[in-house]
Amino acid sequence: MxxxxxxxxxxxxxxxxxxxxxxxxxxxxxxxxxxxxxxxxxxxxxxxxxxxxxxxxxxxxxxxxxxxxxxxxxxxxxxxxxxxxxxxxxxxxxxxxxxxxxxxxxxxxxxxxxxxxxxxxxxxxxxxxxxxxxxxxxxxxxxxxxxxxxxxxxxxxxxxxxxxxxxxxxxxxxxxxxxxxxxxxxxxxxxxxxxxxxxVVPPWRDGGQAQYIERPLPRPSDATLAATRAWAAERLDAPLSLQDMAAHATMSVRTFTRRFREETGVSPARWLLQQRVDHARALLESTDLPVEVVARRCGLGTAAGLRQHLQSTIGVAPSAYRRTFRVVPERAGG
Incomplete structure (x- = not known):
């Protein structure tokens, strides 16, 4: 314990x-x-x-x-x-x-x-x-x-x-x-x-995130997949396939997967799952939405799916995470 x-x-x-x-x-x-x-x-x-x-x-x-x-x-x-x-x-x-x-x-x-x-x-x-x-x-x-x-x-x-x-x-x-x-x-x-x-630092980086990505910096003229990642991050509640993301980037699935891993250090599927889990955590911290609704808004399907992914990622259930990390709005003048 x-x-x-x-x-x-x-x-x-x-x-x-x-x-x-x-x-x-x-x-x-x-x-x-x-x-x-x-x-x-x-x-x-x-x-x-x-x-x-x-x-x-x-x-x-x-x-x-x-x-x-x-x-x-x-x-x-x-x-x-x-x-x-x-x-x-x-x-x-x-x-x-x-x-x-x-x-x-x-x-x-x-x-x-x-x-x-x-x-x-x-x-x-x-x-x-x-x-x-x-x-x-x-x-x-x-x-x-x-x-x-x-x-x-x-x-x-x-x-x-x-x-x-x-x-x-x-x-x-x-x-x-x-x-x-x-x-x-x-x-x-x-x-x-x-x-x-x-x-003046990010409030959270998951402990399981990779330490480093060994790659040369892209040339300024090189296209990146930042726009596709932003597009996907705005549609976490929708079913997004690898083909969908590759099509948005106007690349073949093979080229897209290779470029995505070069830029982020992880596969598109793993990145998408982490975005969904992170969004779920933010909603659990900042809203009173039922767990089932949080799961749907994050594209994790059901409360059981959210529970499974949160447990495997940070080792706690949604209800326990919310009790521990629930953000209470600061009082005026605080």
């Missing part, structure tokens, strides 16, 4: 920085959790940075960070986040200082939520917190991660993995996605969307 980590008045987040820390990864949780506020402006999290012994640590950018706290902060934090590193034993040898490992294991044992951004997953794995569990890290480091930690069920194709009490993300921007996901899980869409607006 998933624990409710948002029960405290102000949830304490301890961000662990080690030598070789990536500044972007260190700043992500302080930025996202720091801007998570309710409609009155009350901060939902208190985010502090700590290091072993409270000592300064080097960064991957050539300067040092001097924290105000040591690892004893992890003894009382509700969430512990390990930032990514580009140097040191975890990524070079697959090992971690026993002091750090003990602190992370003790925090996990007492019920704290443990998270990592980018190569912070190496630290969690070296501490034994990812054994036989699903996890992810930056795709660039995946081969080395598998070499060091074959016991971890690594999926290097996704943005983040939420395994309940232990969560991992891919690199750089994916840390933002994971932190917003956590805010949304703890306090709902309204708070998460507000934090995203303050940070």
């Amino acid at each position: 998933r624990k409710n980590w948002a029960m405290s008045e102000q949830h304490l987040v301890a961000v662990v920085a080690l030598d070789g820390v990536v500044p972007f990864d260190l700043g992500t949780p302080t930025q996202i959790f720091g801007t998570a506020r309710d409609e009155t402006g009350h901060r939902k999290y208190k985010t502090l940075v700590c290091t072993p012994g409270g000592r300064p640590v080097t960064t991957a950018a050539g300067y040092r960070v001097t924290p105000d706290h040591g690892l004893d902060l992890t003894e009382r934090a509700g969430t512990v986040v390990v930032s990514g590193i580009h140097a040191g034993d975890p990524v070079e040898r697959g090992t971690v200082d026993p002091v750090i490992a003990d602190a992370l294991r003790a925090a996990h044992a007492r019920g704290a939520r443990i998270m990592s951004i980018c190569t912070g997953a190496f630290v969690l794995a070296a501490a034994g917190l990812l054994d036989e569990r699903p996890a992810t890290t930056h795709w660039w480091w995946a081969e080395k991660f598998r070499e060091f930690f074959p016991q971890v069920k690594l999926d290097a194709d996704v943005l983040f993995v939420d395994d309940g009490d232990v969560l991992t993300s891919a690199g750089v921007g994916a840390g933002i996605d994971l932190c917003l996901h956590v805010v949304r899980t703890d306090f709902g869409s309204e708070v998460a969307n507000r934090a995203a607006r303050r940070s």
